[in-house]
Amino acid sequence: MNIIYLLFHGLSPYSGISKKILHQVKGFEACGHRVSLCTYSIADNDHRVRMINNEIIEDYGTGKPAAAKRRVSYQCIYRYAVTHQVELIYVRSFHNANPFTIRLFSKLRKAGIKIAMEIPTYPYDSEYAGFPLVTRLGIQVDKVFRKTLAKHVNAIVTFSDYHCIFGQRTIQISNGVDFxxxxxxxxxxxxxxxxxxxxxxxxxxxxxxxxxxxxxxxxxxxxxxxxxxxxxxxxxxxxxxxxxxxxxxxxxxxxxxxxxxxxxxxxxxxxxxxxxxxxxxxxxxxxxxxxxxxxxxxxxxxxxxxxxxxxxxxxxxxxxxxxxxxxxxxxxxxxxxxxxxxxxxxxxxxxxxxxxxxxxxxxxxxxxxxxxxxxxx
Structure with a gap:
C-alpha cells in the first residue's frame, strides 16, 4: 500500500515528536507498506515550502503572503496523492480544523483514499491556556470545524481510552517504541x-x-x-x-x-x-x-x-x-x-x-x- 504521512509542520533533530514520527514511518514500512513523508518547512532561501520526502511539491514564496497561503493551499497534496496512487493518508492532527483542511479531506475521500487522523493527546483544549492570543484564536477556529473535519476521516487514532472523538470512531493504540x-x-x-x-x-x-x-x-x-x-x-x-x-x-x-x-x-x-x-x-x-x-x-x-x-x-x-x-x-x-x-x-x-x-x-x-x-x- 502507498501511504502518505501528512504533517502540517517540519521535523527537528532535537524533537522527541520528530523522532516518534520517523519511528511510525518505519513501523508502517516494517508492515510492508511504502511511506512518503509530507512536511512543511522554511528552506535555506527563506521560501516556505511543502515537501514530500526530498521533493518540493509547492513553493509558497516568502513573507506574510506565503505564511498565509500555506495555511489554505493544500491542492498540491491532493495532486500528489492521486498521481502516485496513494491509498492511505495518515495525518498527525495540528489542531487546525478549518474550511481548507475540510476541503482537502473531502476531495481525498471522494478519490477513494482512506484517511486516519492521529490526535496525539485528547482532550487538548486546556493545553493552550497561557499561550499567545493568536494561538488561542486558532484553537477557537478548530473548535468550530473539528466535528465536520472528523466526518471526512475513516477513523481517529488515539492513545487514550476514548471510543469516539468528535463523533468519529477511534482506533486505540499505544505510543510505540523503536527498540x-x-x-x-x-x-x-x-x-x-x-x-x-x-x-x-x-x-x-x-x-x-x-x-x-x-x-x-x-x-x-x-x-x-x-x-x-x-x-x-x-x-x-x-x-x-x-x-x-x-x-x-x-x-x-x-x-x-x-x-x-x-x-x-x-x-x-x-x-x-x-x-x-x-x-x-x-x-x-x-x-x-x-x-x-x-x-x-x-x-x-x-x-x-x-x-x-x-x-x-x-x-x-x-x-x-x-x-x-x-x-x-x-x-x-x-x-x-x-x-x-x-x-x-x-x-x-x-x-x-x-x-x-x-x-x-x-x-x-x-x-x-x-x-x-x-x-x-
Missing amino acids: DSIPLKKTVSKNTSVIHLLGVAEVHYWHGYDRLIEGLGKYYQNPANTTVFFHIAGGIWKSEMHDSQHAPGFYELINKYHIEKYVIFHGQKMNEELDELFNEADFAIGSLARHRSGIDKIKTLKNREYAARGIPFAYSETDGDFDKMPYILKVPADESPIDIHRLIRFYMELDLSPRKIRDSIKNLSWKEQMMKVINNL
Whole structure:
C-alpha cells in the first residue's frame, strides 16, 4: 500500500515528536507498506515550502503572503496523492480544523483514499491556556470545524481510552517504541548515598516538574542521608522558569529552598550526550501534572522510552500499559509536592535490571501499533 504521512509542520533533530514520527514511518514500512513523508518547512532561501520526502511539491514564496497561503493551499497534496496512487493518508492532527483542511479531506475521500487522523493527546483544549492570543484564536477556529473535519476521516487514532472523538470512531493504540534506536541503560550498582533523577522533555506546565523541585526543597529542609539530584534535559518554556500560571516557577522554588546545586539544567541533549545522562541516572521522571490540562488517561511516548532504556520511573496519570509494572512509582495527580522520602524507599527496594524492564514492553513496537491502524481501517 502507498501511504502518505501528512504533517502540517517540519521535523527537528532535537524533537522527541520528530523522532516518534520517523519511528511510525518505519513501523508502517516494517508492515510492508511504502511511506512518503509530507512536511512543511522554511528552506535555506527563506521560501516556505511543502515537501514530500526530498521533493518540493509547492513553493509558497516568502513573507506574510506565503505564511498565509500555506495555511489554505493544500491542492498540491491532493495532486500528489492521486498521481502516485496513494491509498492511505495518515495525518498527525495540528489542531487546525478549518474550511481548507475540510476541503482537502473531502476531495481525498471522494478519490477513494482512506484517511486516519492521529490526535496525539485528547482532550487538548486546556493545553493552550497561557499561550499567545493568536494561538488561542486558532484553537477557537478548530473548535468550530473539528466535528465536520472528523466526518471526512475513516477513523481517529488515539492513545487514550476514548471510543469516539468528535463523533468519529477511534482506533486505540499505544505510543510505540523503536527498540533499534534506543540503547539499553548500562547496569550500575546502587549507591545508597546518592540518587540521580532524570527528566527528559520539552518542558511544559503539564510535566509538573515544579512538584518534584518543591519536593526536593522540602526534603532538604532537614538533614538528608541520601543526596538527591534532579537533572532536566530538554528545552523549557520561559513561563515554567518564572512563576507560571499553575505553580511557582522553577527558579522561584530553587531560590526559595536554596537547592541550586541539586537541580541541574542540561538543555537539549541527543545521541551520545543523552545516552550518557541515562547511564548516570538512577530513576526517571515522567509527567507529574497531566491533570492540569484536563487529561487523566494517556499513553505517553516518554513512559515507553524510559522503559525501553531500562530505567524505573514515576508519573501521575493513568497508563494502562504501565500502572501495574513493579518498576513504576505512581504519584498523586494533584498539586502536592512529590514525596522524596517515598521515592527513595521505592528505589532502594527495587530489584530489576535494565534488561528486565525493557523486556516487559516487547509488545509495544511501532510495527505492532501501526499494524493495528491498518487492520482497523
